[in-house]
Amino acid sequence: MENFIIHKAATRGVANHGWLNSAHSFSFGSYYNPERMNFGVLRVLNDDTVDGGRGFGDHPHDNMEIISIPLEGDLVHKDSMGNEAIIRKGEIQAMSAGTGIYHSEFNKDGSAPVKFLQIWLYPNKRNVTPRYDQVKIDTAEKNIFHQVLSPNADDAGVWIHQNAWFNMGKFDAGAETTYQLNDKKNGVYAFILSGNVTINSQALAPRDGMGIVADSLTIKAGTDAEILLMEVPMEV
Template sequence: MKKVIYKANSRGTGDYGWLKVNYTFSFANYFNPERMNFGALRVLNDDKIAGGFGFSKHPHDNMEIITIPLKGMIEHKDSMGNQGTIEAGEIQVMSAGTGVYHSEFNKNKNKDAEVLQIWIFPNKKNVNPRYDQVEIQNLAKENELYQILSPYAKDQGVWIHQNAWFHLANYTKRKEEIYKLHKEENGIYIFVIEGEIEINDEKLSKRDGMGIWETSEISLKNETNSKVLIMEIPMHF
């Protein structure tokens, strides 16, 4: 088993006035050659967007883009004709494929929105762009990992063009769990959204991240209220 740990305070930062970001991997004005990606996981941005502000129309292609609001509401518009809002308790995915334009704004002018922006390299290039959005709060299982993303349209949650699986857990009491990888060649990136958690005897706190590969399973131990995102992704693609 191999591992890498990125403590919350070691991440790159960006302060653009209306947008404050913590970058796990190199992005925008943050560049670290040792932090370009973790396998197929290219971007994990922890955004705080001021009320009434956001990202104006901009392009993407050949990337699986996942948005998970943690607080507040984001208004989305794209060149595929999709328009609406996504809020905490939901997940949005956009397969950029051959190319798409979109914009994202904080719908609430009086409160900040907190959002995780995640990019995954796809296993198919130049697919037709697509959009999906699911209420993950309806999938939630208290004190148990539950799936929110997979490679299969028939599965629970959203799907993407990659052999990746995302799970969330909302722990409110002491709990121990084992996560078994779907594919041996995959790795796992754990991101602690709130609280503290122990992964394979390694303690992680709020906004800490840990990548693990060359293993078939990991153990999770929770002692306090916490929320954690588990991302299983290919290490080679």
Template sequence: MKTVLHKANTRGHNSFGWLNSFHSFSFGHYYNPERMHFGALRVLNDDTVAAGMGFGKHPHDNMEIVSIPLSGDLHHQDSTGRNEIIRQHDVQIMSAGSGIAHSEMNANKDQQVKFLQIWVMPKELNITPRYEQKSFKPADRTNQILTIVAPDNKDAVWINQDAWFSLANFDAGKIAEYKLKNSENGVYVFVIGGDATINGVALNERDGLGIAETDKLSIEANTNTEILLIEVPMNINAD
């Protein structure tokens, strides 16, 4: 088993007044050659956007971009004419494929929006750009692991990669197990809130832990804990 630990206070950080952003991997003005990616996982940004502000229209290509609002609402618009509000408990994915331009703005004028923005390298290059958004009930991940992103599950949003994202809200003392879909994959665990022990490694809020060369994870919630599990290929091949 191989592990890489990213404590919350070692993440990259950029603040632009309207945006407060923490980077688990190299992004924008933050560059760390030891934190370029974890397998196919390229970006995990923990963003807070001021009321009424946001990211103006900008292009992407050949990247799977997942947005998970933690509080507040995001207003998404893109070059295909898509115009959507993404709310807490929603999950959005945009397969940029051959190219798309989009904006993401705080939909509210009176409160911040907090969200995770996650990029995964695609399995197939230059596909037709694609968008999907689903809502998930918090009760469906209480003391259990809920798949929210998958290439093979109609109840999740689809991703152009052999990757699976899962969310779980565990009560203190809960013990659970996550079995990898593919033992050659790795899993990046991100603690959204609380404290947990993963395969014997103690994690606190906003810590990240990458684990490879194992077929399962043992999870123990030391407090009431919310975690995100991102299972990705470790060998990156895009056609």
């Protein structure tokens, strides 16, 4: 059995704060849509553009797995755990907020914007000791998916307190591949970073999202494309 939902890019909630332009795939801040609260444990998928020299000051989180993926430019990160880092395109950051953290993120460049995905997942363990993880990701080889996040500290990419797997891939026009789920009870939320793609025969364009529950995914790039797959438990 296969079930799916498609979120076209133009239907996302939009918040333009002047220095921050954010598109919300799910309800967030002033954007509330009762039909878009989450996809399984995937609670937030924000597509953020931050002006040069601007950013998010110190603010708190708890009991959430927080993932940042820079798409363009560099982010300066500081947190109450004592971490200070620069997160660049080609890297992924994960934080387990657990019992509570404060952190800030700013655009390192004084003039050019920084673009990144901010993703929140509900954890499978509450009140864990907060932790920080940041690694480089290698997606240079085309037409395959590269794992960038998992539940396992020894696997490729960052790890989090959740039975989730993220994969990213760049595909040439006409390339076709399949994705087999790590856990058959999970679903997959696909986010198209660029290009035109079909997933299980459903057409998707840049910044479209598709949540799907199926045994496997058949993915074909109609143009050169870049894709993020987020495999997540469906029970919160």
